[in-house]
Amino acid sequence: RISAAAVAQRVAAERGESLGQSVGYKVRFEESLSPQTHLVFCTVGVLLAAMQGSSDLNGVTHIVVDEVHERDVHTDFLLALLRPLLARRPELRVVLMSATVDPAALVAYFPHASTVSIPGKTNYPIDELFLEDVLPLLPASARAPPPPRPSSFAPPTLRGLERFTSVEEVARRLPHCSADVARVLASSHAAAEDAIDLELIASVVLMVHRSQPEGAVLVFVPGWFEIAGVVRKLQESPSSAELQLFPLHSRMPTAEQRAIFDPPPTGMRKVIVSTVIAETSITVEDVVYVVDSGKARTTALNHNTLISALCTQWYPKASGMQRRGRAGRCRPGVWYRLFSSIVWEAMAEHEEPEMLRSPLETLCLDVAALGLGSPAAFLATADTAAADTAAADTAAADGNFSCRTLPWSPTMPAVASCSSSRRVEVTCISGESRSSSSIVASLTQPKASASSRSASILAVTLAPLTRAWAILSRTHEAPPCTKTLPASDLCASLLIEALESTASVVAFSPSLTA
Structure with missing residues (x-):
């Protein structure tokens, strides 16, 4: 929704006209169109609704589908409808675009398709830092929580286990651990893997604000809970008066979403805390620093219960490169990855299609x-x-x-x-x-x-x-x-x-x- 409106506004401005004349947009419950509109930016859902039944989209000459690499259900549905439509309307032109997609799969799916490859680059160089590079830049108090202190009432079997940081290491030290306890430990370990260190994210943002030149900061977190947590910690910091904070979520009103494109007041730094909504399609020109948690909230299949549910997990490398591309638009940028290089190497290249996870x-x-x-x-x-x-x-x-x-x-x-x-x-x-x-x-x-x-x-x-x-x-x-x-x-x-x-x-x- 936000990208359809923002890109339509930008194209209309480039053409020197008001939005809704030759260029417009249409999203659910909102549109800016007129009888003179010839270029419409819309969501995939809007286009699917227009193609319901046996509609051949008569009057439409070109269809451009951006970010096809995301492979959500509606995008795959749209591609499945476009293939027979091209057979019925050979004069129709369909353009499928993405910065990280595998073109071979699309060429195999659409017969007689041709490819155009444009080398991707940002306007300025981008420094890439992993967690092991970021931690030395932080104040000592923000690098790690205080070590755990063993209870004086702990039985001898448990004493000394505070030195171990892994659930597996602790389990190996407990030879009499039952299967039930092992399952609890595994569950606790999974919960810890899903946890997002909001304190670390806020510390990195404040470090950037205090030590780096001017420029907006874009923070990526999985969901609204993490957005609210990071915003709250930044509001409680001594530098809160110098920060202009913008939460960005798909469920926010469109007017509030568009506010992220406005320049900040003089002497203030813009900080946008967002989900994957800011990962693709939209570009905030003054973003220089990207703080990346490395996590995303997506639908995943539990192979034991065969039930799909929302869960927090590491994103694929393709998503990481999309987030990297948000920086370096107006000056040299920095991509702060709050995970180790070992985690990055273990990440999948691309995300599994949502159809296979539903x-x-x-x-x-x-x-x-x-x-x-x-x-x-x-x-x-x-x-x-x-x-x-x-x-x-x-x-x-x-x-x-x-x-x-x-x-x-x-x-x-x-x-x-x-x-x-x-x-x-x-x-x-x-x-x-x-x-x-x-x-x-x-x-x-x-x-x-x-x-x-x-x-x-x-x-x-x-x-x-x-x-x-x-x-x-x-x-x-x-x-x-x-x-x-x-x-x-x-x-x-x-x-x-x-x-x-x-x-x-x-x-x-x-x-x-x-």
Whole structure:
């Protein structure tokens, strides 16, 4: 949203006209357009909404998609729609842009595509510092917290462990540590990995303010909690009167977001504390110093539970280079990386596409909400492993079940027998305690309470799904007056059917959270 409005404003100014004449923008709930507008800057969601149904975007001659390397769900959806659109409208010109994308993948996805490579550089050199380079520049009091002091009541087994800094080292010193304690230690270790040292970030910003020439400071943190924490610590510092602080988050009003582009008052230094919203697309011209926590809050898949959730984790190197590029626009800049060079070397080159980190039922509901047709058919056209997933959906009906590459929710319904009923009964079978044969027996055995006016939906977890569904499709026919749906269509179909019916009773098992 902020980049669409900011870039449109800049282009209109370059053309010597007011925003909304030949150049405009459109984001959700806000637009600046006129009948004379020929160049529109918009978000991916706005363009997807315009392409719903069978729209061929008649009247549009060029489509420019920036930052395609981010690989969020909506960007991948857009690319999947543009490919067949190019086949229907060969005169349409599509430009896909990014500073860090792998062009080979896009060339393979779009036939007859050509590439133009422009060597990336900033206007001025940028110094790059890791944590081991930054710490000597800080006051001694800001380098590390005081060492822990052992309790005089601690048993002999625990004494001396304060000298060790790693959970693994402590665990090795506790040979009688139970499995439960080990899990707690691992959980604590994970929590520590997610923690952001707000005191360190504030100390680096204050060090820059006291020792470096004028220039704005851009701080990258994962989310709003960290933004508020850094701003609070800077407000409590003795130099707060000399700092103009700007929090920047996607949920802030657009007017407050645009304030970051205004020059600071004389004698004050601008400090912007932002999430990934400032990583791409927008450029604050007077930013000279970038303080980078190295973390981002993204959707990630828990491979044990197969549930996606927001988590704080190290970003890929491509994101780091994007953050680096925010400095050095108007004078030599500095990139302060608040992590070690060893951590940098271990980072992934690129981020995994969001489609591969999202629950399958969420993708299906997104496809249905955007009116993009059958989820299985649409996902098969995406430039991800969704094609394998859709193929698995189709093959499952023929008994040729193949492993999925998109995440399964552990409570995702797998097989449905739905009639035109007004009552939906859901049973959830745990895959850990039931064998394939017992699940098949449960699927095929009619319930005593079932009637012609009720539908029985059986949900199985991932563990027995490949076996049970394969056995079902090979050895049993679906009951009369029922329909068996591919898993990718099931959730959306159930919701649509439930909403369209006048059901007075819709009973779901408590364990069926999807």
